[in-house]
Amino acid sequence: MTLRRFGAAAAVAVVALGLAACGDSGGGSGSGGGNFKIGIKFDQPGLGLKEGSDYKGLDVDVAKYIAKELGHKEGDIQWVQSPSAQRETLIETGQVNMVVATYSITDARKEKVSFAGPYFIAGQDLLVRADDNSITGPDSLTGKKLCSVKGSTSAQKVKDKYPGVQLQEFGTYSECVAALVSKGVDALTTDNTILAGYAAQPQYKGKLKVVGKTFSEERYGVGIKKGDKALCEKINTAIKKMVDDGSWQKAVDANLGPAGFKVDSAVNPPKQDACS
Amino acid sequence: MGDLSFAAVLSAFWLTIQLALFSAVGALVLGTIIAVMRVSPVRVLQMLGTWYVNTFRNTPLTLLMVFGILGATYTLGINLAPSSINDNNFRWAVVMLSVYHAAFVCEALRSGVNTVPAGQAEAARAMGLTFGQTMSQVILPQAFRGAIAPLGSTLIALIKNTTVAAVIGNQEAAGLMSETVENQGSSIGIFLIFALGFVILTLPLGLLFTSMSRRLVVKR
Numbered sequence: 001m002t003l004r005r006f007g008a009a010a011a012v013a014v015v016a017l018g019l020a021a022c023g024d025s026g027g028g029s030g031s032g033g034g035n036f037k038i039g040i041k042f043d044q045p046g047l048g049l050k051e052g053s054d055y056k057g058l059d060v061d062v063a064k065y066i067a068k069e070l071g072h073k074e075g076d077i078q079w080v081q082s083p084s085a086q087r088e089t090l091i092e093t094g095q096v097n098m099v100v101a102t103y104s105i106t107d108a109r110k111e112k113v114s115f116a117g118p119y120f121i122a123g124q125d126l127l128v129r130a131d132d133n134s135i136t137g138p139d140s141l142t143g144k145k146l147c148s149v150k151g152s153t154s155a156q157k158v159k160d161k162y163p164g165v166q167l168q169e170f171g172t173y174s175e176c177v178a179a180l181v182s183k184g185v186d187a188l189t190t191d192n193t194i195l196a197g198y199a200a201q202p203q204y205k206g207k208l209k210v211v212g213k214t215f216s217e218e219r220y221g222v223g224i225k226k227g228d229k230a231l232c233e234k235i236n237t238a239i240k241k242m243v244d245d246g247s248w249q250k251a252v253d254a255n256l257g258p259a260g261f262k263v264d265s266a267v268n269p270p271k272q273d274a275c276s
Numbered sequence: 277m278g279d280l281s282f283a284a285v286l287s288a289f290w291l292t293i294q295l296a297l298f299s300a301v302g303a304l305v306l307g308t309i310i311a312v313m314r315v316s317p318v319r320v321l322q323m324l325g326t327w328y329v330n331t332f333r334n335t336p337l338t339l340l341m342v343f344g345i346l347g348a349t350y351t352l353g354i355n356l357a358p359s360s361i362n363d364n365n366f367r368w369a370v371v372m373l374s375v376y377h378a379a380f381v382c383e384a385l386r387s388g389v390n391t392v393p394a395g396q397a398e399a400a401r402a403m404g405l406t407f408g409q410t411m412s413q414v415i416l417p418q419a420f421r422g423a424i425a426p427l428g429s430t431l432i433a434l435i436k437n438t439t440v441a442a443v444i445g446n447q448e449a450a451g452l453m454s455e456t457v458e459n460q461g462s463s464i465g466i467f468l469i470f471a472l473g474f475v476i477l478t479l480p481l482g483l484l485f486t487s488m489s490r491r492l493v494v495k496r
Contacts, residue, residue, distance in 0.1 A: 108461075109460075145361060153458055166360070171338075
């Protein structure tokens with residue numbers, strides 16, 4: 001009897017331990033035991049990419065630097081996955097302290113959150129097959145087939161500005177890349193930083209190239225709770241310091257360099273907006 | 277771009293309705309053929325029907341949709357509207373929605389066939405009716421009336437599944453919703469607008485099919 005009771009207690013303990021272990025890994029979103037939560041993309045090569053338990057990319061490096069300047073140790077950081085559609089919600093409900101996830105500063109978004117930065121200025125560009133010289137920019141797209149992600153800002157911009165272009169839309173960029181390689185479409189459009197990441201993927205290396213003529217300005221900012229002016233100013237100071245001490249350039253080279261990405265030095269590194 | 281206008285919501289839901297209507301017709305026709313194959317006395321047709329149902333019922337709809345564009349259009353060159361990407365997307369969406377839901381229509385109809393007593397088929401055969409005549413004159417009319425409720429459920433599922441067509445770029449309700457969320461951020465309000473749209477489409481249908489199934493059932 002005692003033995004059986006002991007067995008039951010042991011079983012309960014084992015189950016509890018198992019649950020604790022599960023809770024620790026956070027069900028796939030977030031890691032590290034820290035209390036400073038930063039939202040990043042987990043699936044964007046060169047910007048925010050989760051590799052095993054490691055996080056790599058420009059967004060990650062910028063976020064780490066800002067966190068350090070705000071007085072948080074690296075162990076204090078908890079990374080939270082923030083897909084595009086959820087970024088405002090994550091900030092508004094306080095599930096993250098800040099979002100550094102290819103987050104373009106726009107007026108519509110400013111109604112819900114505040115932005116510090118920008119820390120990088122990207123632009124909408126075109127990705128084409130390496131042997132295709134007929135597309136040199138958005139104006140040579142007439143009669144060509146273009147691909148982008150359904151509902152994305154890039155897709156909407158093309159529809160508004162270049163009505164002569166036929167636009168194929170998919171759920172993700174990977175499908176667009178597949179269509180581009182199989183010659184179903186002639187070009188893929190979105191931020192040049194994201195395109196560079198796809199062009200650098202091993203399976204597509206040498207097959208694709210970024211045209212390098214941007215036709216929009218995407219100002220990546222740090223999303224924070226609306227009206228938190230003090231935090232915004234601290235983050236701006238941190239970004240400025242990062243640029244001044246050379247860490248910014250180092251992070252850009254390390255993350256976007258391997259993709260053969262040329263940073264537009266006319267606008268980068270950017271000057272931060274005033275906080276409001 | 278930007279604000280969610282009433283006109284944009286209407287035109288998006290109009291495309292949803294068009295997708296649903298065309299696919300419903302396609303699925304009903306195809307599903308009936310498959311169901312007849314499954315109950316036919318020819319072994320090969322039975323196996324073909326069973327294979328169809330098992331294959332398409334168990335393939336994710338998203339996969340079928342993406343295959344329609346990436347696989348069929350761009351790799352195999354089967355373009356349903358060479359002059360317009362949007363028309364090609366729409367037609368493939370209709371084809372795939374039809375093909376997918378035909379499997380469910382087939383099973384619903386087969387359940388309807390099972391409500392018809394076996395004696396009727398035997399009596400029809402004894403009278404000298406062929407298989408085609410037995411099916412079209414005796415079995416199927418009763419089977420449809422017996423299968424109204426499950427067919428209605430399939431139609432409602434089809435209406436909601438039209439949202440999957442957004443993954444190949446159709447500007448229907450789900451496509452407009454993702455665009456709006458991209459511009460304005462997600463909010464309960466946007467979600468509720470689109471949820472309400474689908475409730476308006478599906479709830480009356482559900483009530484209609486329930487009352488029809490009660491009125492049309494073959495009293496035995």
